[in-house]
Amino acid sequence: MIKSLDPRITRENISENNTIDPLTPMDNWETYEVFHQKKRGDQHMHVGIVHAPNPEMALLFGKDQYGRRGITANIWVVKTANVFCTEYEDQDMFETTPEKQYREAGGYKVMDKINKYKKAQKA
Amino acid sequence: MKTEAIKELLYKMADDLLIIGHRNSEWTGLGPILEEDIAFSSMAQDKIGQSQALFQLLHELGEQEPDTVAFMRNANQFHNAQFLELPNGDYDFSLMRHFLYDVADQLRFEMLANSSYEPLAKVARKVKGELKYHVFHANTWITKLGAATEESHVRMQTALNDSWNYALGLFEEGPFEKQLAEEGIFEGEAALQKRWLETITPVLDKATLTIPAASTWEPKLGGRNCFHTEHLQPLVEEMSEVFRVDPSAEW
Amino acid sequence: MYGNAYIDPNEKANGILAGEDPIKLKEFENRIARGEKIEPKDWMPKEYRKQLIRMIEQHAHSEIIGALPEGTWITRAPGFRRKMALMAKVQDEVGHAQLLYSAAETLGKSREDMTNDLIIGKSKYSNVFNYPAFTWADACIIAWLIDAGAIINQVANAKGSYGPYCRALDRICTEESFHLKYGHDNVVTLATGTPIQRKMVQEALTRWWPPIMHFFGPSDKISQHSEILMRWKVKMASNDDMRQQFLNMYVPKIWDLGLVLPDPNLKLNEETKKWDYTEPDWDEFKRVINGGGPCNAERLAVRRMAEERGRWVRKALLNKSEQYVTPLA
Ligand SMILES: [Fe+2]
Numbered sequence: 001m002i003k004s005l006d007p008r009i010t011r012e013n014i015s016e017n018n019t020i021d022p023l024t025p026m027d028n029w030e031t032y033e034v035f036h037q038k039k040r041g042d043q044h045m046h047v048g049i050v051h052a053p054n055p056e057m058a059l060l061f062g063k064d065q066y067g068r069r070g071i072t073a074n075i076w077v078v079k080t081a082n083v084f085c086t087e088y089e090d091q092d093m094f095e096t097t098p099e100k101q102y103r104e105a106g107g108y109k110v111m112d113k114i115n116k117y118k119k120a121q122k123a
Numbered sequence: 124m125k126t127e128a129i130k131e132l133l134y135k136m137a138d139d140l141l142i143i144g145h146r147n148s149e150w151t152g153l154g155p156i157l158e159e160d161i162a163f164s165s166m167a168q169d170k171i172g173q174s175q176a177l178f179q180l181l182h183e184l185g186e187q188e189p190d191t192v193a194f195m196r197n198a199n200q201f202h203n204a205q206f207l208e209l210p211n212g213d214y215d216f217s218l219m220r221h222f223l224y225d226v227a228d229q230l231r232f233e234m235l236a237n238s239s240y241e242p243l244a245k246v247a248r249k250v251k252g253e254l255k256y257h258v259f260h261a262n263t264w265i266t267k268l269g270a271a272t273e274e275s276h277v278r279m280q281t282a283l284n285d286s287w288n289y290a291l292g293l294f295e296e297g298p299f300e301k302q303l304a305e306e307g308i309f310e311g312e313a314a315l316q317k318r319w320l321e322t323i324t325p326v327l328d329k330a331t332l333t334i335p336a337a338s339t340w341e342p343k344l345g346g347r348n349c350f351h352t353e354h355l356q357p358l359v360e361e362m363s364e365v366f367r368v369d370p371s372a373e374w
Numbered sequence: 375m376y377g378n379a380y381i382d383p384n385e386k387a388n389g390i391l392a393g394e395d396p397i398k399l400k401e402f403e404n405r406i407a408r409g410e411k412i413e414p415k416d417w418m419p420k421e422y423r424k425q426l427i428r429m430i431e432q433h434a435h436s437e438i439i440g441a442l443p444e445g446t447w448i449t450r451a452p453g454f455r456r457k458m459a460l461m462a463k464v465q466d467e468v469g470h471a472q473l474l475y476s477a478a479e480t481l482g483k484s485r486e487d488m489t490n491d492l493i494i495g496k497s498k499y500s501n502v503f504n505y506p507a508f509t510w511a512d513a514c515i516i517a518w519l520i521d522a523g524a525i526i527n528q529v530a531n532a533k534g535s536y537g538p539y540c541r542a543l544d545r546i547c548t549e550e551s552f553h554l555k556y557g558h559d560n561v562v563t564l565a566t567g568t569p570i571q572r573k574m575v576q577e578a579l580t581r582w583w584p585p586i587m588h589f590f591g592p593s594d595k596i597s598q599h600s601e602i603l604m605r606w607k608v609k610m611a612s613n614d615d616m617r618q619q620f621l622n623m624y625v626p627k628i629w630d631l632g633l634v635l636p637d638p639n640l641k642l643n644e645e646t647k648k649w650d651y652t653e654p655d656w657d658e659f660k661r662v663i664n665g666g667g668p669c670n671a672e673r674l675a676v677r678r679m680a681e682e683r684g685r686w687v688r689k690a691l692l693n694k695s696e697q698y699v700t701p702l703a
Pocket residue numbers: 437466467470524546
């Protein structure tokens with residue numbers, strides 16, 4: 001029996017050579033992705049996962065693992081299996097997006113024309 | 124006289140919270156799964172914090188510093204219900220105690236939120252959210268485990284049976300019941316127990332768990348008058364071990 | 375050995391990249407060189423995945439095992455403030471284990487498999503946690519100086535290349551700053567306290583100094599393998615560099631308190647601007663890491679006990695229709 005410096009351990013009466021069966025697959029349950037909203041009006045942000053056997057407990061666990069410090073307005077959990085994602089190898093689908101200036105405010109510059117016009121009018 | 128009554132109320136509440144917080148803290152790092160380990164620790168921290176707030180009120184009423192009172196008494200000076208000093212046992216018993224006690228605690232603080240003793244009413248309003256979460260946690264676990272598998276059902280029913288008479292001891296009446304009620308400070312243990320039964324019954328039903336037959340009820344009394352099981356003295360000795368290394372020191 | 379990449383000096387580097395697609399490998403290396411992160415479903419060399427799993431898993435084990443020496447004092451912490459703070463600190467360490475196991479899971483090893491490898495003694499964890507916390511002061515020294523060492527390691531690793539590990543470390547590092555302050559406050563209280571307290575903290579420091587010097591591991595041997603892991607940003611700093619950084623930051627703070635370190639050769643070398651010290655006993659380090667330390671057997675026996683006691687709870691709520699899906703991030 002282990003005589004530990006930790007009284008909690010000594011009380012358990014455990015042998016140093018205790019053996020247990022290995023954990024079987026899914027022993028730690030499925031995973032949920034956790035989304036945290038700091039304050040009302042903010043977007044929910046993905047912060048990590050919890051292992052949980054049902055959504056209610058995923059929320060309980062999400063609260064303490066990701067909301068035990070600072071401020072929190074709201075938490076979402078989504079079963080990992082229910083999240084659909086694009087592939088990183090398809091990132092090239094997004095490649096030319098930043099070049100598409102015709103859909104950006106910055107793509108429209110009228111001051112040059114206006115100034116040129118005004119100058120011409122004065123002359 | 125009125126102060127004596129308030130002190131009696133505060134002492135039993137503060138000691139309840141200190142002892143259950145201490146017991147629950149023993150699970151830290153040893154819980155059934157990482158996520159639950161974290162959740163249970165948060166609640167144990169809340170309990171200790173709530174206890175400290177009540178010892179602070181006692182200090183304002185002339186008692187010694189919270190640390191001194193909480194950590195330097197002997198078991199025969201504690202007013203907690205015996206239920207809370209029992210060893211943790213397995214997670215079934217720990218969860219059942221957490222459920223039975225935390226519902227009572229939540230209802231007690233709810234009743235105190237309108238107490239005429241304003242300092243206590245203020246604490247009660249402040250801890251409302253913490254307690255809501257504790258009870259949400261407890262209800263979820265009890266209903267899920269009670270109704271999950273044959274093994275978990277039997278374990279939870281056994282834990283309920285083993286807990287029951289001790290849990291009834293939470294509502295042991297004190298010498299100032301009438302006065303506290305008349306002064307509008309606290310409605311009383313009998314009223315609390317009634318509400319408690321009304322609150323836990325539907326949850327236990329949902330968990331398919333059965334409250335022991337009323338004919339077998341024998342509340343474990345004495346805790347409020349500082350009579351305790353053999354488990355409390357070792358606990359308080361452990362709690363004060365470091366303090367006693369040098370009682371004159373600031374730790 | 376905290377979250378520190380382990381490099382087997384005997385392993386030949388040319389075998390490591392054998393069979394990897396040269397074009398994909400090039401893309402992968404270019405991405406890292408550009409400072410971009412690798413994400414879970416990206417193509418990655420087998421060796422990268424293997425070393426990362428090993429490193430993150432060991433780091434996770436170190437957190438959950440690390441909860442034990444300090445947990446030793448949870449029921450005895452003196453006073454409300456210390457008690458709540460220690461509970462919160464040990465809770466954080468359990469939380470760190472959760473975050474790190476999650477990061478390792480994204481690489482394809484389940485939490486169950488990692489736990490199994492820990493409890494049979496197959497996986498390693500930080501050597502320091504195989505030493506006992508004899509007194510309250512030991513717990514205070516751990517919280518200050520072991521966490522300080524961990525922070526140096528974790529801050530370095532947070533700049534590594536694997537996205538999920540970096541994200542976990544960012545969150546962890548924020549919490550570690552509380553641990554460090556908490557530990558320092560405790561040590562200062564003891565060191566500036568009564569003679570009994572001072573004696574207590576000096577003895578604890580003397581006990582913990584050798585494990586602290588072991589903390590970052592022996593000097594790295596320069597090998598092709600270690601060069602590759604540096605290039606892949608798996609290993610972010612050399613063990614000696616981290617040890618020097620630690621000595622630089624903390625020896626003066628320890629001396630400030632009038633505490634004595636049990637190494638007569640410890641001093642800042644004015645020429646090299648580095649710390650000279652007596653070479654730590656690396657045989658002792660090896661003996662302990664291979665199971666021969668004062669607490670190895672207890673630590674694993676306790677983890678087995680905890681897993682076993684929780685098994686019925688987990689089993690009861692197991693959802694038989696669920697299939698394991700690798701977490702996303
Ligand atoms: Fe940590």
